[in-house]
Amino acid sequence: MYGLTPSPAHPSPEAETAPALLDRFDALFGSVADADELVRVAARVAGCPAGLSDRGRVLRRGPAGGSPDAGETVPSTRRLITVAGRAAGEVWVERAGEPLPFDTLLTERMALAAASLVAGGGVGPGGGSHGARHPSSPSSLSGATSPGVPVDPSAPSTDQRLWVPRGLGDPALVQAVLSPAMPETQRSRALHLLGLAPAGPMRAVAVVVAEPAALQGALRASAVELHVPPSVAPHGALWPRVGALLLPGAPVAARRPVAVPRGVAVGVGPAVAPERLPESWAQARRAARFAGLGPTWPRLVDAAELGAQVLLAAIPEDAALAHPDVAAVARLEAEPDGPQMLATLEAVCRTRSLREAAKLLSLHHSSVAHRVARAERVLAMSLSDPAERQRAHTAVLLWRLNAPGNWRN
Structure with a gap:
C-alpha cells in the first residue's frame, strides 16, 4: 500500500x-x-x-x-x-x-x-x-528530544504561528549542529540530513531581530547578502527572535555596504572545521550584539573584524553597568536629548576630527562641538585626549551592550 x-x-x-x-x-x-x-x-x-x-x-x-x-x-x-x-x-x-x-x-x-x-x-x-x-505530561514536552540538545520552550518548531522553513526538521537539525553538548557523530549525521557533506570549513551566522515576525525575512535576506542562496544555506529559527545560517567557510562577501534592515542584527562566526561549528556559533552570537549598536556600526558584523573588542561582550552585565564610567554614560543618555548625545559621543570617539564626526551625523561642526563640551562635563573626561577618548568609547560600548531593552541580547 x-x-x-x-x-x-x-x-x-x-x-x-x-x-x-x-x-x-x-x-x-x-x-x-x-x-x-x-x-x-x-x-x-x-x-x-x-x-x-x-x-x-x-x-x-x-x-x-x-x-x-x-x-x-x-x-x-x-x-x-x-x-x-x-x-x-x-x-x-x-x-x-x-x-x-x-x-x-x-x-x-x-x-x-x-x-x-x-x-x-x-x-x-x-x-x-x-x-x-x-x-510524560505534555506540559513537559515542548519539543523533540535529541540527546544533548537544549530545547527552548518557545522554539518555533512546536508553534505553528512562528515561521516554519521549508523543512520542519531544519530548526531541530540546525540546533543539533550548533549545540556544544551534541556528540560529534550526531552532529555529522545532522549535517548530512541538512543536505551538507562538508569537505572543508564552515561558519555559523547569527541573525537576531527586534520583532519575531521579521525573522523569516531576515534569515533569507541575510543569506542573499552573504552571496549564498537561501536554498544552499540551511537555516533555522532557534528561538522566536534568534535564527542561524550555516555557510561554507569562504570569506564573507563584503567590505561593501550590506542592506540589512533596521531591527536586524547579523553576526558572522569564523570559518572552522564542521565539528567545531558550536565555537563559530558562540562567536557569531557575540558579534551580533555589536551589529547596528550605534551610528558607526554596520548591521552585519564579522567576529574576525572585532578583534579584542569582542571580549567586552563577555563581561557580566552587573559588573559592566556598575562601573562609574558606564554609569556616567547612562546618565548622559537619560538627558532629554540623550540618544543624540550618545550618537555624537560615539562618532567623535571613532572618527579623526569634529568635522568628520559632524559629516557622519549630518550636523554642523559647531553643534558637535557644543555636544562634546556637555559630554565632557558629564563624563569628567577630555575627549581631546586620545587615552580619555578611548576610555569614553569603551564606556559607551559597555553601556550599549548591556543597556536594558537591548534586543540583541
Whole structure:
C-alpha cells in the first residue's frame, strides 16, 4: 500500500537529505484517514513502535502494524501536537538505544499530520488505549528530544504561528549542529540530513531581530547578502527572535555596504572545521550584539573584524553597568536629548576630527562641538585626549551592550 518505503527498514540517513525525507513523509502522511493509520505508517517507516495520544486516549502500533507488547511507553523522540497554538496531544517513536537523527523529522511530520486530523475531527477512529500508559505530561514536552540538545520552550518548531522553513526538521537539525553538548557523530549525521557533506570549513551566522515576525525575512535576506542562496544555506529559527545560517567557510562577501534592515542584527562566526561549528556559533552570537549598536556600526558584523573588542561582550552585565564610567554614560543618555548625545559621543570617539564626526551625523561642526563640551562635563573626561577618548568609547560600548531593552541580547 505504501510502496515508498520498505518494511520494516527505515529511510537511511546516509542515503537521503532532509528535503528528500520530508517529501517522503509528506507523501506517506498526506493521505492518512485517521489516527490509527497515521501511527501504523509512522511505525512502519521508523522500524520501531510509534504512538499518538489525544485527550487521554493512547494509540500504539508496531512496525508490523499490530499492537506492541503492553506495558509502559518509553518514547525516544516525541513531539507535541499543536492546534491554534495549544497543545492537543503528542506523538512519539519508541526506538531502543540512541534515537536516529531522522526521528526528529519523522515525529515533526507526524505531529503536523495529527494536527490536521485533530482540527478536522479525524483523531480517534479505532482509537482507545492499547495497553499503554500515557507518557510524560505534555506540559513537559515542548519539543523533540535529541540527546544533548537544549530545547527552548518557545522554539518555533512546536508553534505553528512562528515561521516554519521549508523543512520542519531544519530548526531541530540546525540546533543539533550548533549545540556544544551534541556528540560529534550526531552532529555529522545532522549535517548530512541538512543536505551538507562538508569537505572543508564552515561558519555559523547569527541573525537576531527586534520583532519575531521579521525573522523569516531576515534569515533569507541575510543569506542573499552573504552571496549564498537561501536554498544552499540551511537555516533555522532557534528561538522566536534568534535564527542561524550555516555557510561554507569562504570569506564573507563584503567590505561593501550590506542592506540589512533596521531591527536586524547579523553576526558572522569564523570559518572552522564542521565539528567545531558550536565555537563559530558562540562567536557569531557575540558579534551580533555589536551589529547596528550605534551610528558607526554596520548591521552585519564579522567576529574576525572585532578583534579584542569582542571580549567586552563577555563581561557580566552587573559588573559592566556598575562601573562609574558606564554609569556616567547612562546618565548622559537619560538627558532629554540623550540618544543624540550618545550618537555624537560615539562618532567623535571613532572618527579623526569634529568635522568628520559632524559629516557622519549630518550636523554642523559647531553643534558637535557644543555636544562634546556637555559630554565632557558629564563624563569628567577630555575627549581631546586620545587615552580619555578611548576610555569614553569603551564606556559607551559597555553601556550599549548591556543597556536594558537591548534586543540583541
